[in-house]
Amino acid sequence: MLxxxxxxxxxxxxxxxxxxxxDSIDHGCFDRAFNEVTGMNLTAxxxxxxxxxxxxxxxxxxxxxxxxxxxxxxxxxxxxxxxxLRSSHVENPTAFRAFDGAIGLLSALKASPxxxxxxxxxxxxxxxxxxxxxxxxxxTDIPFACASDCYGRAEIISLxxxxxxxxxxxxxxxxxxxxxxRATQQLGIPFIGVGCRLDTLRKxxxxxxxxxxxxxxxxxxxQQLD
Numbered sequence: 227m228l229x230x231x232x233x234x235x236x237x238x239x240x241x242x243x244x245x246x247x248x249d250s251i252d253h254g255c256f257d258r259a260f261n262e263v264t265g266m267n268l269t270a271x272x273x274x275x276x277x278x279x280x281x282x283x284x285x286x287x288x289x290x291x292x293x294x295x296x297x298x299x300x301x302x303x304x305x306x307x308x309x310x311l312r313s314s315h316v317e318n319p320t321a322f323r324a325f326d327g328a329i330g331l332l333s334a335l336k337a338s339p340x341x342x343x344x345x346x347x348x349x350x351x352x353x354x355x356x357x358x359x360x361x362x363x364x365x366t367d368i369p370f371a372c373a374s375d376c377y378g379r380a381e382i383i384s385l386x387x388x389x390x391x392x393x394x395x396x397x398x399x400x401x402x403x404x405x406x407x408r409a410t411q412q413l414g415i416p417f418i419g420v421g422c423r424l425d426t427l428r429k430x431x432x433x434x435x436x437x438x439x440x441x442x443x444x445x446x447x448x449q450q451l452d
Contacts, residue, residue: 241347243402259306279405280348327439344369346386379409
């Protein structure tokens with residue numbers, strides 16, 4: 227069970243690789259959509275150049291400010307990405323699967339008098355909610371911010387806190403990428419690493435990590451933060 231904390235704490239979750247085990251499908255759909263619309267490939271060397279890793283930022287950084295009709299191109303990439311996600315789900319209804327314990331953990335946080343919960347993702351609103359709902363998450367009453375709202379991840383996290391009605395200083399962010407860690411460092415809030423890149427996160431400076439998403443493991447880490 228979740229142990230009480232000194233003050234109400236907002237736990238903000240990333241989506242892909244954190245709540246959802248669908249990274250390979252998600253990335254494949256995004257890469258194909260980007261290529262289909264722009265004729266360009268998102269190469270490994272290009273990824274290394276990205277300073278912001280959100281859907282909107284990836285498109286903008288890959289194409290550059292001089293790309294004609296950048297805004298409409300971004301919308302076309304989003305729409306193509308969404309269509310490919312839906313096709314993947316039709317072909318395989320379990321394509322977007324919640325990590326073990328993720329759904330129960332969000333429910334427990336929602337029900338707790340000591341915690342609030344929110345979602346802050348670098349994906350677009352339509353694609354993120356589709357994946358989460360397909361995986362069985364109930365998003366009712368969960369504040370949500372995404373790349374449809376803001377360009378950068380730190381801004382997205384701050385907006386999620388605002389929508390949850392709590393100062394971002396009372397937030398803890400749970401994510402799976404080094405870009406998540408960087409965003410929390412910009413904001414000066416705690417970061418808890420999860421997912422399949424724990425060694426990479428620890429090497430990058432993540433002090434707290436979870437091997438699994440459950441209330442006991444999260445409580446143990448949160449007590450360390452106090």
